[in-house]
Amino acid sequence: MSVVNSVRNIGHAVIDAIWRIGYATRFFTLILLNSGSSFRRFRLTVKELYFTGVMSLIIILVAGLFVGIVLGLQGYEILKRYGSESALGTLVALSLLRELGPVLAALLFAGRAGSAMTAEIGLMKASEQLAAMDMMAVSPIARVVAPRFWAGVISMPILATIFSVMGVFGGYLVGVIYIGVDEGSFWSQMQGSVEFQHDVLNGVFKSFVFGVAVTVISVFEGFDAPPTAEGVSRATTRTVVQSSLVILLLDVVLTAFMFRGN
């Protein structure tokens, strides 16, 4: 009997997952369809931009600086073995622009802003605010979900870009000021190997994709959360776990497309 039960449980889990994916897709199209009416009240999006973007700024600034400092120290240690310390700028800038900036900023964003979005929408649902809006013929998706979605999508590339800049600054602090790598070669080697389209814009595009993924997961989990205290707490956990995994998975796919060894 237990064998039958375990098979049944697996089947149930698979069907449930597919069900949720379908529901999430329908939810995503609903957000896009309702974006027009939420843009007409752009004030709401600006308010959410403040809460998701501006409030995440401090953690992004500090984390970017620390990552840049570590990259500078570790990179110098390795490059010294080959006598090419002057390539430190290249190493710091390329690793930040292509990978660390978009990915780490998105992970921090998922933890800082994504979880807050899920908890907020989940609590609104639990306290029946969303149902009340529906009663008053106000679409909760246009009023609550779409502004949060667009705020996340807009602020993610900005945060990732600022993260990269802070990282480069951290690498500069360690490499040039603390260790004493030649300042001229630090910047010129960096400029010689970083290409605007291939490196900078690809990084920005990556963070845009991550922004869409993280915010869709966050608002969906909040909207779909069971209206209980436990349900909201589980949805918040799921947001952070799923966003992190999706960010890393998307990063693999995007990197495979963008940097195929040429």
Next chain:
Amino acid sequence: MERTSLDLWVGAFVVAGVLALTFLAFKVGNMSTYNASESYNLKASFNNIGGLKTTASVRSAGVLIGRVTEIKLNPQRYEAEVTLSIDKRYQFPKDTLISILTSGLLGEQYLGLKPGADDEMLKNGDAIKQSRSALVLEDLIGQVVASKAENAK
């Protein structure tokens, strides 16, 4: 609708993002050192280009003056045809020598231009006649081994 301090913060946030992108473009990236709009194209053929890639730099006396824009194989002569785009400010004589060089021992490959003494200058679309191929380590070792074998006889 009135302005609030919230708008100020969001505005500052967006401005910071734009500034960061400009910094990445001009200080970290190469937008300031090379401008694609004022350039002309030259062609060159090589027997072997080694590891040269598109977007590799073109240098003369060590100064960056352009980039490789296209590499393809000429199907008639089985030679590599390389197209380079060079900054308009720099003109080169007709008998310029072009060679594939390596920066450092393990660095990436780039093109070096050594100007000749001709009075006529290369124009847009011209081909550089004199070229020197990349140094391929395997060929070099093969030559050394062959000459040793000759001596041993």
